[in-house]
Amino acid sequence: MAGSFLRLRRAALVSPPGRREAHSWEAAQLRSEYDAVIIGGGHNGLIAAAYLQKSGVSTAVLERRHVIGGAAVTEEIFPGFKFSRASYVLSLLRPQVYKELELKKHGLKIYLRNPHSFTPILEEGSLGRPPRSLTLSQDPAENREQIGQFSKRDAKAYADYETLMDQLATAVEPLLDTPPVDVAGLSSQSLLQRLRSLKTLRPLLQTGMKLGRNIPHFYELLTAPTTKVLDRWFESEPLKATLAMDAVIGAMLSPNTPGSGYVLLHHVMGELEGKKGAWGFVEGGMGSVSMSIARAAASHGAAIFTEKVVERILLSPGGTAGGVVLQDGTEVKSKVVLSNATPWVTFCHLTPQVPVRQTPMSPMQGFHISLPFLPSAVAVDRLPNFLAAPNLKDGKPLPHHQCTVHLNCEESAYIHEAYQDACRGIPSRSPARPMLEMCIPSAVDPTLAPPGCHVISIFSQYTPYTLAGGHSWDEHEKNAYADQVFDTIEAYAPGFKASVIGRDILTPPDLERIFGLTGGNIFHGAMLPDQLYLARPLPSFSNYRSPIQGLYICGSGAHPGGGVMGSAGRNAALVALGDLRRS
Template identity: 65%
Template sequence: MASRCLRGLGAWAGTSLPSWGCSRASHAGSAAAPQREYDAVVIGAGHNGLVAAAYLQKGGLKTAVLERRHIVGGAAVTEEIIPGFHFSRASYLLSLLRPQIYEELELKRHGLQVLPRDPYSFTPLLEDGQGGRPPRSLLLGNNMAETQKQIAQFSAKDAQAFPKYEAFMSRLVSAIDPLLDTCPVDVAVLSQGSLFQRLKALQGLRTLIHAGFILGKDLPQYYEVLTAPISKILDFWFESEPLKATLATDAVIGAMASPHTPGSGYVLLHHVMGQIEGWQGAWGYVTGGMGALSQALARAATELGAEIFTEKKVAQILQSSDGKVRGVCLKDGTEVKSRLVLSNASPQLTFLELTPQDFLPAEFVQRISQFDTRSPVTKINVAVDRLPNFLAAPNSSDGRPSPHHQSSIHLNCEDIQTVHQAFEDACQGRPSCRPMIELCIPSALDPTLAPQGCHVVSLFTQYTPYTLAGGKQWDQQESDDYADQVFDCIEAYAPGFKASVIGRDVLTPPDLERIFGLPGGNIFHGAMSLDQLYFARPVPSYSGYRSPVQGLYLCGSGAHPGGGVMGAPGRNAARTALEDFKNV
């Protein structure tokens, strides 16, 4: 194994590398240290923070971004964890990025290239092949006729129902999509605000009414999708377990929830709302890894005039005696003054650690402290010296990627009950025995990520509790044991996988929290459950990006409309802050 790795790295050493998004803030064109004063300061250079900075600067406000890590991007970063292998270390796929941001910030001109995937989903089964044939598998793609043929292996009825299901979900997406780009309706203003404020709130209400108009007489059915367990919805449409389990993965991905959990339908909807260059529902890899997206956002922001600084950890948000924001204080004691502060950090970090409590209402603090951030995710990044060879779809003799290698490969997803049992394991404080695994191989479409002949493999796995049974914390042994369990599962589907491994990077929920600032390891900054969405994200009465502290705004995934690499919280928060700034 070592000799194969060294040969690959030797070949790689003589090639020209693209920009990986791993560099320090030199790309920002800013000075070595922040100025003493800005109009606005953004805490955190995650993708939402970069989006917010670009829009603030575009709106005429002198803006600085302060990032605690040595690279920008938050969870959307590319890092060379193993020499020669460049991983999208946390976030690994792109779809949800709002098209307005893509166009308005000219991200394509700033270097963003997205590689769409077709087919997009592959679910191999653990079974004995019949008549010398390999085990069955389910391959879903954009060719509906071919997808129906795949589904018909398991159910002719489901094959006929699938286009109708897709159309049904697409209609719901078209109704809800506009809500992502507007502030939640401020109900208090409707009854207590000035005439101008009431009229403005009514504009937001119009978006809700429009959504209801699109759904029309089928509104009760769509209400059921948002509130019911996804298992109930899928049982209505389909009978074959591999199809139901495959679709259910999008309803529980990143969530401490089972397919049988009420409200899991919305999480699925959240994941099908994206698009790539007008291709509705498509997901793709970013050329150069997810860090290339963050680099494009950083270039857009700095070209507009924003300044970005890395290794500048904010220790406290500063307030004046009357409770208004007056800037931030860095860990080294440096004060950076500003009239606006937008925090891309989680709600808990922003309001419970960085903000002095003097001007925060007690009920607000209590609600923030109770914000559900439970996470089931352990991300494992793996360097391999050959493609996984699945029993259900053997590799070609030339070793080149097959169509299914570009997909999200779902393992331990033969049926809904297997996914539910994995959830039950975690509820008992133990990592799942048969974890739900989403395996992606971005180097199948972007060979620049790994040495020639080698590949990077992303394993998004669940369920793993943040704290183990008996209050035990994760240690190196626990982490290694779980990773070994995951590899054993993959080995059952693709014999030889373990022998192909060159190195791995295991990120348990506490690791995701420590490295990327994800509270509880939650990729969304907080559960995307119905009690923590729209009017109630992060808490009721403060869902419009403003906080109890005048001039302090939340612009990260803990704000409406939630998590995923979409940029909507950053854009919406910046527009709200700009409006307030100009009306003072």
């Protein structure tokens, strides 16, 4: 059935097709002046544009690539196969953004996942039964049965654990949808500014009230290692390792790292279609999220442009941002500039003409940005056939094909060992590693692949930016490591390697080069307690206003951080809008 695609087997890394397609959101001509210019057409930049333009602020979005979306993008890497190349699943998108921008009206369609997690165990089956696996879903009774295979005690405790995490996530919500406390305003000599800044304390007080007796549990999550938290709750290793993966995925952390518990909480903050903690695939891939936001922004009049590379931010003699200069020398002036680029790019590349003492460039040296993961987009001609959950004869997707598959999660110690290897610049290669997350979105969305074929996203945790000895990734190293990853999958699902038609491997330097993600970090900076809330991106500025007047940070490097959440774009736009109205 997939014969016409077999010529792509073992295809080398290729760039997406260069063809341009006209979109309804594309503006016809770039003007020389707008009220606001946004650098970068990632989801946060597009959200900021939508809110600004909706409020009557003429706004232009300038995206350097041929496609909008930043890390939330869909690309047809191989003919007929459409991949979410970086961000791959949806949950964290804030309900306010979803409703206020009417994203459903603008084409966003979500397939909710249930179950949401599948962990096959690499072991011999017994009494003619396949190896065990752990599947977690929205059904408490099914969860008790699944976890009970490994521990009856854990089966009883899991519901209480989920309840606590849901309570903590709900309590934190007021902080996600507003800027952090305005510390500078509270200490201002202006009485009016101090009174205005008092309002920024309200979300913090609301969170404290909602936490109530759970404040000690919240504090523990912020400061303790994930292993300490999970060891207190559970005894079975497959459950602890599966949960621990959510505490480290996309972060240079070990479950033994103090503060890693917050990343665990961050991944349960989501809501889709009114269902707390739900995760889903987007029809057409994650680029459809960005497309729906772009349509919303354009419907209010925002101008969106691709292939517009910003060279630097225009600054007045007094140091105020007043527009941008493109790579071709074109100047686009504006009253404010919002940067959806990483903080490092914004202050170390786009404002180099400013003396260091006038910018946060020097403090950025201490901003932790490394992200040790390697995404792979794989085209296959059939579904993986896991030993722990064999396929049916008709080859149709089963429930476990529709969720996140965790491989090498038999023991949480494996995760720490893989982390230690990465710290030494060694991609994990022992039989117990690498740590993998795997999704098959075409199992629910047939628009992504030809009939009978599928697209698979594989995320390998703990792949260092720089290899041991200071060596850089090359094609040999990249493919050798990809082979190790595929060997791992083959152990759980024999026949996987033979099903592969093509693969697109992205190392951390590739993520930096293609998507502009400094250090390959999809979150624009580590999600650690010392780089969150009042310290994101730096303690000297955390309310989206940068030290450069008129320049705002609206990407994942700002509060509340990474994931396709949209809070940073929405909050930054509202802050900039308030400043424009007061000016």
